[in-house]
Amino acid sequence: MTKPPESTVPAHPTLALLQQRVSHPRLNDPGPTQPQLAELYAAALRAPDHAWLRPWRFIEVSGDDRARLGEWMASSALSDDPEIPDKKRQKLLNSPMRAPLVLIAWAKITKHPKVPAIEQVLATGAAVTNLINAAHALGIGAVWRTGAPAYSPALKQALGMAEQDHLVGFIYLGTPAGEDKPIPDLNPADYVSQLPE
Ligand SMILES: Cc1cc2nc3c(=O)[nH]c(=O)nc-3n(C[C@H](O)[C@H](O)[C@H](O)COP(=O)(O)O)c2cc1C
Structure with missing residues (x-):
């Protein structure tokens, strides 16, 4: 595929932020402040949402609660699969400690004649994306x-989610450690086409 022509659109600060977001797998203290978190949620809550069902939910896990979440992840993995290797269980135990704040994002599914569950999961995913982009705008790493805990029936139950609900992800937030990764050089033309004949 050939590269698209150079853009003639003037640089826009919001677009520049969206186009330059990267994930931060290594995160240190401090986590977001309460006013920063309020900004992140305000962005999340503006995600597109069919029939205004507001399916998104966020559980905040910080401080000692992270160890408790790790224990729940490990014990849920064991109850879902009694054969789970000990090394994997240990990894789960420690995983929430990788950032000062972990948000568990989940979709509370409502039965609706026009909005299937997948659309409610998509809306929650869109809310997470808004939240992550808002974090990027504030210099907060995300x-x-x-992983397996997102699909663990036992963990869902421990978190108070119903069987039909979906755990969309664990959003790790904190102060970025080290340099940002380079922005991958992706060509939109590789992902865009016209209607087939
Ligand atoms: C639904 C979803 C689940 C993901 N789960 C994981 C995961 O469990 N572990 C992981 O290392 N990255 C996971 N990722 C990918 C990272 O969030 C990130 O996008 C990836 O490392 C690429 O980095 P970038 O966002 O800077 O391009 C997931 C992404 C999505 C959208």
Whole structure:
């Protein structure tokens, strides 16, 4: 595919932020302040949302609660799979400690004649994306993770989620450690096409 022509659109600060976001897998203290978090949620809550069902939910996990979440992740993994290797269980135990704040993003699914569950999960994913971009705008590092715990029926139950609800991700937030990764050089033409004949 050939590269698209150079843009003739003037640089825009919001677009520059959106186009330059990267994930931050290594995050240190401090986490977001309460006023910063309020800004992140305000952005998340402006995600597109079919029939205004507001499916998104966020559980804040910080401080000692992170160890408790790690214990729940490890014990849920064991109850979902009694054969789980000990090394994997240990990794789960420690995983929430990788950032000062972990937001568990989940979709509370409502039965609706026009809005299937997948659209409610998509809306929650859009809310997470808004939140991560807002974090980037404020210089807060973020990374969206899932892994087996996101699909663990036992963990969902421990978190008070119903069977039909979906755990969309664990959003790790904090102060970026080290240099930003380079922005990958992706060509939109590789992902865009016209209607087939
Ligand atoms: C739904 C979802 C789940 C993800 N789960 C993980 C995960 O469990 N572990 C991980 O390292 N990255 C995961 N990622 C990818 C990272 O969030 C990140 O996008 C990736 O490392 C690429 O970095 P970038 O966002 O800077 O391009 C997930 C992304 C999405 C959208």
